[in-house]
Amino acid sequence: MAKRVYIAGVGIISPLGKGLTATEEALRDNRSAIMPLEIFALLHGEPLPVGQVRGLDEQASPPRSHRLAHIAAMQAMASCDQPPDAVILGNTTGGILTTEQLLRDNVDNKELYRYHGLNSVVEYIAKEIGCSGPALAVSTACSSGAVAIAMALAMLRSGKAKAVLAGGVDSLCRLTYFGFHSLQLVDREGCRPLDADRHGMAVAEGAALLLLTTDKPDNPLAELLGAGLSCDAYHPAAPHPEGRGALMAMQAALADAGLDAAAIDYISLHGTGTPENDLAESKAINRLFATPPPLSSIKGATGHSLAASGAIEAVVSAIAVAKNFLPANTGCQNPDPALGLTPLMQPTSQRTTAVLSNSFGFGGNNGCLVITKPDRFSQPVPGRVKPGLAIHGCSCLTGAGNTAATMSLLAQGVPVAGMAGLDSISANLPSHMVRRLKRLPRMTLSLAIGAHNDSACEAKPSSVFMGTGWGALSETYDFLTRLTDSREQFPSPTDFVGSVHNGPAGQAAIMFGATGANITISGGDYSFEQALLAADLLIGEGKESCLVLGADEGHQVLSPLLDPSIAPGTLLADGGGAFCLSRKTEGAQCLVRIPFYQRSATEGCINSLIEALGGVQTLKSKYALLLAGIPAAVREEGEGQLARFMEQSGLKAPVIRYRKFAGEFASASAVAAVMAVSFLASGKIPGPLVSGDAPALESNKNAILVLGLGRYLSAMEFSRP
Amino acid sequence: MDKPIMNELIAELKVKIIDILNLQDVSPEGLDENARLVGGALGIDSIDVLEMVVMVEKDYGIAIDSQEVGEKVFSSIASLALYIKETAPGSSS
Numbered sequence: 001m002a003k004r005v006y007i008a009g010v011g012i013i014s015p016l017g018k019g020l021t022a023t024e025e026a027l028r029d030n031r032s033a034i035m036p037l038e039i040f041a042l043l044h045g046e047p048l049p050v051g052q053v054r055g056l057d058e059q060a061s062p063p064r065s066h067r068l069a070h071i072a073a074m075q076a077m078a079s080c081d082q083p084p085d086a087v088i089l090g091n092t093t094g095g096i097l098t099t100e101q102l103l104r105d106n107v108d109n110k111e112l113y114r115y116h117g118l119n120s121v122v123e124y125i126a127k128e129i130g131c132s133g134p135a136l137a138v139s140t141a142c143s144s145g146a147v148a149i150a151m152a153l154a155m156l157r158s159g160k161a162k163a164v165l166a167g168g169v170d171s172l173c174r175l176t177y178f179g180f181h182s183l184q185l186v187d188r189e190g191c192r193p194l195d196a197d198r199h200g201m202a203v204a205e206g207a208a209l210l211l212l213t214t215d216k217p218d219n220p221l222a223e224l225l226g227a228g229l230s231c232d233a234y235h236p237a238a239p240h241p242e243g244r245g246a247l248m249a250m251q252a253a254l255a256d257a258g259l260d261a262a263a264i265d266y267i268s269l270h271g272t273g274t275p276e277n278d279l280a281e282s283k284a285i286n287r288l289f290a291t292p293p294p295l296s297s298i299k300g301a302t303g304h305s306l307a308a309s310g311a312i313e314a315v316v317s318a319i320a321v322a323k324n325f326l327p328a329n330t331g332c333q334n335p336d337p338a339l340g341l342t343p344l345m346q347p348t349s350q351r352t353t354a355v356l357s358n359s360f361g362f363g364g365n366n367g368c369l370v371i372t373k374p375d376r377f378s379q380p381v382p383g384r385v386k387p388g389l390a391i392h393g394c395s396c397l398t399g400a401g402n403t404a405a406t407m408s409l410l411a412q413g414v415p416v417a418g419m420a421g422l423d424s425i426s427a428n429l430p431s432h433m434v435r436r437l438k439r440l441p442r443m444t445l446s447l448a449i450g451a452h453n454d455s456a457c458e459a460k461p462s463s464v465f466m467g468t469g470w471g472a473l474s475e476t477y478d479f480l481t482r483l484t485d486s487r488e489q490f491p492s493p494t495d496f497v498g499s500v501h502n503g504p505a506g507q508a509a510i511m512f513g514a515t516g517a518n519i520t521i522s523g524g525d526y527s528f529e530q531a532l533l534a535a536d537l538l539i540g541e542g543k544e545s546c547l548v549l550g551a552d553e554g555h556q557v558l559s560p561l562l563d564p565s566i567a568p569g570t571l572l573a574d575g576g577g578a579f580c581l582s583r584k585t586e587g588a589q590c591l592v593r594i595p596f597y598q599r600s601a602t603e604g605c606i607n608s609l610i611e612a613l614g615g616v617q618t619l620k621s622k623y624a625l626l627l628a629g630i631p632a633a634v635r636e637e638g639e640g641q642l643a644r645f646m647e648q649s650g651l652k653a654p655v656i657r658y659r660k661f662a663g664e665f666a667s668a669s670a671v672a673a674v675m676a677v678s679f680l681a682s683g684k685i686p687g688p689l690v691s692g693d694a695p696a697l698e699s700n701k702n703a704i705l706v707l708g709l710g711r712y713l714s715a716m717e718f719s720r721p
Numbered sequence: 722m723d724k725p726i727m728n729e730l731i732a733e734l735k736v737k738i739i740d741i742l743n744l745q746d747v748s749p750e751g752l753d754e755n756a757r758l759v760g761g762a763l764g765i766d767s768i769d770v771l772e773m774v775v776m777v778e779k780d781y782g783i784a785i786d787s788q789e790v791g792e793k794v795f796s797s798i799a800s801l802a803l804y805i806k807e808t809a810p811g812s813s814s
Contacts, residue, residue, distance in 0.1 A: 182771065182775070183768075183771055184771060184774075184786060184788070235766070235767075236768070237767070237768060238766075238767055275788075431745040431746055432745070432763075432764050435742065435743040435744060435745055436742075436743065436768070436769075486779070489778075489779070490775050490778070490779045491775075492772065492775065493768055493771035493772055493775070494768055494769075494771075494772050497768055
């Protein structure tokens with residue numbers, strides 16, 4: 001049965017104010033909230049105009065992003081007494097505002113860094129509202145909020161969830177404030193989207209969350225009718241000059257909603273106010289719409305709250321259809337004739353049924369949403385149950401080197417933990433391609449090429465799903481260090497562009513010309529599992545293949561501070577794994593699925609896991625090996641869970657604690673996944689790994705289970721076709 | 722214009738540019754100061770230009786904060802050298 005997705009509740013906090021009413025009032029006043037930066041002191045110079053949230057309590061912990069998201073979450077859940085089945089939050093900065101200060105003060109108490117990671121925000125929210133399902137941190141730069149909502153739509157339609165809380169958050173911080181300034185993308189006069197004299201954006205902060213449900217609430221604010229994702233695959237920071245990716249995302253969103261362009265009666269523009277963005281967006285709109293409907297960007301009022309902006313604008317789009325109210329293009333005095341668009345110069349009351357909301361970001365990551373009055377359009381055609389995912393190629397990187405080097409050592413029972421060598425992470429990469437790339441993007445490209453070469457697929461992957469626990473640590477550290485060392489005078493634009501979590505996946509898209517969905521997700525020790533979940537939700541049944549990968553870099557300074565599993569004296573390790581996947585089983589190396597992902601603190605969690613794996617009998621007869629992921633920081637908890645699982649399931653298969661071999665790093669499970677594929681391909685499990693004779697994989701017992709244990713319980717299953 | 726001083730500046734800029742843009746397999750001698758700098762064979766793009774903007778400000782005290790000026794200045798290493806020479810604080814020209 002087709003499922004409609006309703007917006008049952010919303011929460012919003014932005015420079016315009018707190019809550020739906022305050023937001024709407026500010027928009028009706030056509031008032032800009034952009035003003036000089038106040039929330040942190042500058043070493044010198046006049047503060048630039050920004051969009052900051054006023055009146056947020058000063059407190060040390062949790063960081064500002066967490067508090068902004070919490071406020072929005074409480075509002076969104078106010079009229080609902082049931083926690084949602086999942087939380088999906090777009091986020092690019094995590095707790096970095098706090099981390100920046102700690103690093104400047106040379107604080108080495110790692111307890112104080114525990115809210116650094118992007119996943120810490122969404123997990124904090126999930127815990128606060130009692131959600132025990134997946135808590136996913138989407139990080140696709142300035143489209144994160146819209147992409148998170150698009151993923152929630154896919155999850156709801158799949159039937160895997162009935163209610164999802166989704167949106168985005170970002171707080172102001174030095175990284176984005178100085179980063180965008182170093183790119184000369186900040187307008188000193190405020191922000192004037194679409195104006196002939198526009199000079200850039202105003203960096204901002206905020207949060208918005210939408211409670212999306214398939215059960216129709218009493219008074220739904222609006223319906224989320226469709227979503228479309230694309231990637232420019234053009235440049236790490238600049239949009240495609242013709243708006244190629246923007247056009248594809250808008251077209252995909254309309255197709256997904258089953259609407260013609262003519263059905264749209266308002267466009268909420270991405271409209272950042274940078275010369276390039278507004279020009280590219282206008283070209284895409286003028287190609288798609290014979291006569292564009294009324295349109296405006298609210299970023300002249302709010303500033304650009306990065307990961308939050310797509311969610312904030314989704315809320316504004318919901319207001320538009322609920323109240324028949326269209327906000328003005330605040331800040332624009334003289335519309336640029338070169339754009340060929342007529343923005344709304346005043347707030348306008350007008351009957352509005354269907355809105356297209358645009359979000360575009362660094363890495364060419366684009367996400368568009370279609371938001372309509374409830375039940376107004378015909379129901380989308382129900383999708384068939386999609387076939388499973390098939391692996392056509394894979395590769396890994398570890399301290400030992402590439403896949404062959406890694407598997408050869410593992411076959412002898414020798415650990416491969418360590419920092420992957422510069423040669424191996426740069427293998428097959430021409431020097432002109434990688435001259436600006438530090439550790440993580442090199443690993444990503446090298447893994448991507450390895451997986452594609454290992455597959456028999458001629459065509460290159462068209463979409464990319466990347467999990468990374470910590471993102472590009474080298475670029476982040478180098479940016480902040482140079483910022484501090486130069487007394488805030490000479491931050492590096494190259495390092496800023498490289499520091500964004502979705503930078504590496506964007507590079508992979510450029511290399512492959514992958515213009516489909518491009519999603520980076522940061523789920524701590526479950527980052528690879530989350531990338532696989534995202535791929536399973538979003539990849540279609542066509543012939544096209546996608547790239548799913550997990551990678552993390554070890555960093556001498558940041559890894560020991562940030563990763564709770566790295567204690568003083570722990571060997572620094574990094575690497576990852578990559579897979580070419582599609583829904584075509586023909587010629588596949590093996591099949592993969594991810595039947596379980598849940599917070600472990602819930603009652604009966606082990607039982608639910610066993611059930612999700614098909615029950616005790618199935619499980620015992622199916623799995624020949626269990627690869628257990630127990631991060632050092634949660635060893636006791638994880639061992640307890642593993643013991644209970646083995647006892648309750650009666651599973652007698654050998655267990656490999658893979659972090660002992662792959663090392664302690666967030667996306668080590670991607671290496672475990674490559675181990676599983678490799679063992680299935682060879683038909684045997686190396687004896688030295690399980691301290692005994694090499695157990696053979698029999699035809700009736702030919703599946704390998706990869707469990708993630710600790711704060712969450714996850715299960716990935718690898719089996720022969 | 723003082724030719725030897727210009728040549729010295731050009732040589733200095735070549736070394737700096739190779740370093741900050743991490744141009745591998747390129748030697749200062751192999752860089753043609755009159756060749757197109759941005760969008761040419763070296764693959765130098767807008768991000769690299771901004772990195773050079775920072776270098777020019779840091780090392781020569783000259784701020785380049787408009788795209789129009791930037792496009793002219795960074796058209797070649799020779800034009801960059803000329804701009805620095807003419808604009809540097811204390812420059813007589």
